[in-house]
Amino acid sequence: MPNELVDFALVSVAMLGIGIYGLAVKRNFIRMLFAVEIIINAANLNLVAFGRFLPHSGGQTMALFSIAIAAAEVAVGLSLIIVAYRMYQNVDIADFGSLKG
Amino acid sequence: MADVAFLALAVITIGSAIAALEMRSLIYGSIALMGTLGGVAGFFLLLDAPFVALFQLAIYVGSIAVLILFTVMLVKRELIFKKIEDRRRKFAGIGLMLVTMVALGAVFLDSGIKTITTDEPATDFRDIGTDFVTYYWPALILMGLLLAGSVTGALVLAKREEVENAKRAS
Numbered sequence: 001m002p003n004e005l006v007d008f009a010l011v012s013v014a015m016l017g018i019g020i021y022g023l024a025v026k027r028n029f030i031r032m033l034f035a036v037e038i039i040i041n042a043a044n045l046n047l048v049a050f051g052r053f054l055p056h057s058g059g060q061t062m063a064l065f066s067i068a069i070a071a072a073e074v075a076v077g078l079s080l081i082i083v084a085y086r087m088y089q090n091v092d093i094a095d096f097g098s099l100k101g
Numbered sequence: 102m103a104d105v106a107f108l109a110l111a112v113i114t115i116g117s118a119i120a121a122l123e124m125r126s127l128i129y130g131s132i133a134l135m136g137t138l139g140g141v142a143g144f145f146l147l148l149d150a151p152f153v154a155l156f157q158l159a160i161y162v163g164s165i166a167v168l169i170l171f172t173v174m175l176v177k178r179e180l181i182f183k184k185i186e187d188r189r190r191k192f193a194g195i196g197l198m199l200v201t202m203v204a205l206g207a208v209f210l211d212s213g214i215k216t217i218t219t220d221e222p223a224t225d226f227r228d229i230g231t232d233f234v235t236y237y238w239p240a241l242i243l244m245g246l247l248l249a250g251s252v253t254g255a256l257v258l259a260k261r262e263e264v265e266n267a268k269r270a271s
Contacts, residue, residue: 002103002104002107003103003104003107003147004103004215004217004218005214005215005217005218006209006210006214006215007103007107007111008144008148009209009214010206010209010210011111011114011115011144013201013202013205013206013209014115014202015114015115015118015137016201016202016205017198017199017201017202017205018115018118018119018122018198019118020194020197020198020201021122021194021195021197021198022122022194024190024193024194024197024198025186025187025190025191025193025194025195026122026185026186027185027186027187028127028184028185028186030127030131030169030172030173030176031122031127031130031185033169034121034122034130034131034134034169035122037134037137037138037161037165038118038121038122038134038137041137041138041141041161044141044153044157045141045144045145048144048145048148048150048153049144049148051150051224052148052149052150052219052223052224053217053218053219054219055219055221055223055224056224057224057228057229057232058232060150060152060153060224060226060229061229061232061233061237063150063153064152064153064156064229064233065237065240065244067153067156067157067160067161068160068244068248069244069247070160070161070165071160071164071165071248072247072248072250072251072252073251074165074168074169075168075251075252075255076251076254076255076258078168078169078172078255079254079255079256079258079259080258081172082172082175082258082259083258083259085175085176086261089177090180091176091180091185092185
């Protein structure tokens, strides 16, 4: 293995930072979903990297579970976006305040 | 020390992650998101996890990114090209990003994981399959039920008539 564990961990940290920036700054619902995807991918990368270097097969197994659950999350999130877009004709989350209740 | 493939993948992944969030057009943004997801699949290949890499390509790049692309196409044209963001929060967001990166990076660089290296062979994907059907079988069944439930929920949510009835009633 020419690459070290800390390299993968640093790339994962960079992706986490970018995702946090997107969640904090963007108000577009779809962009916030992008940011969530980037954070989930950072977590998966960490799981597989630590699983490779320990070494243990649990990392890859958990990464596969995480990928499948992320697929479910995106399906529900996108249908929520479609519903909110039909009601408000906008994707700005500042307009979605009356969705509650 | 990292090799050339790793550095190229890191540049592609992080660059297209920034592009996905910062590009003016949402369509180009979702294509850049595909670049990020594909780059992570490349990292999985570097980590000797071809099974997870193929899953990543099939599920993320193949279905999630395409699903996002289709949702973007349902949105009005002027909303696709309009940047909606908090100007006041921009610097706070950048600060938060830098604090996260520097703090977590310092923790990683200072911890003992710099010395971890391995010569052991990679996990065989047969072991993962065996794990799935032996130790993790309740979780596997639960995951199948969760996927079915979430897809049903998504279909119910996106059904047209009920939303329009609710809109008329409100």
